[in-house]
Amino acid sequence: MSNQKKEQPKYTEVWGDTVVLKELLLACLIGIVVTMTFFLVGQNVFHNIEGLDKGMADGYALLMGLIGCLFSGVVNARLFKPKRSFDGRLQGDSIEAILEQAGMTVEEEIKALATVDAEIIAELEDLEMYSLLALVPEDSPNYKAEYKEKAQQQINGQEGE
Numbered sequence: 001m002s003n004q005k006k007e008q009p010k011y012t013e014v015w016g017d018t019v020v021l022k023e024l025l026l027a028c029l030i031g032i033v034v035t036m037t038f039f040l041v042g043q044n045v046f047h048n049i050e051g052l053d054k055g056m057a058d059g060y061a062l063l064m065g066l067i068g069c070l071f072s073g074v075v076n077a078r079l080f081k082p083k084r085s086f087d088g089r090l091q092g093d094s095i096e097a098i099l100e101q102a103g104m105t106v107e108e109e110i111k112a113l114a115t116v117d118a119e120i121i122a123e124l125e126d127l128e129m130y131s132l133l134a135l136v137p138e139d140s141p142n143y144k145a146e147y148k149e150k151a152q153q154q155i156n157g158q159e160g161e
Contacts, residue, residue, distance in 0.1 A: 134148045
């Protein structure tokens with residue numbers, strides 16, 4: 001039985017993010033317990049200080065609860081590492097399919113790339129999104145012949161993987 005495959009976690013979509021439901025529930029439980037513990041300890045400590053106004057004691061207890069909330073966030077971040085990774089390269093999908101998923105046509109993207117600010121073009125270059133930059137029309141000030149060459153190199157490089 002030691003050769004059994006490790007069971008893959010079941011992912012659930014919550015507020016537009018994909019999570020492991022078990023880890024989400026555990027993180028919530030840790031957050032509630034730690035936050036409330038800090039708050040209740042703070043309430044006990046500050047209400048037992050002579051001469052401290054009740055309203056101030058409640059405020060300090062709330063501050064302790066907020067510190068507990070931050071502390072639980074750190075604990076949860078260490079316990080539950082992110083499971084996603086970003087790979088900016090195209091993986092099998094064509095640029096047309098990606099644009100379609102984004103709700104744009106290739107023609108709309110070409111028009112947008114022709115007039116977009118140089119800062120956006122520089123950012124796309126930094127991300128090495130040459131398949132997208134290859135769509136820049138030749139009569140545009142954003143056009144560089146190297147985009148098509150680099151896009152082809154990326155495609156050829158992926159085929160070898």
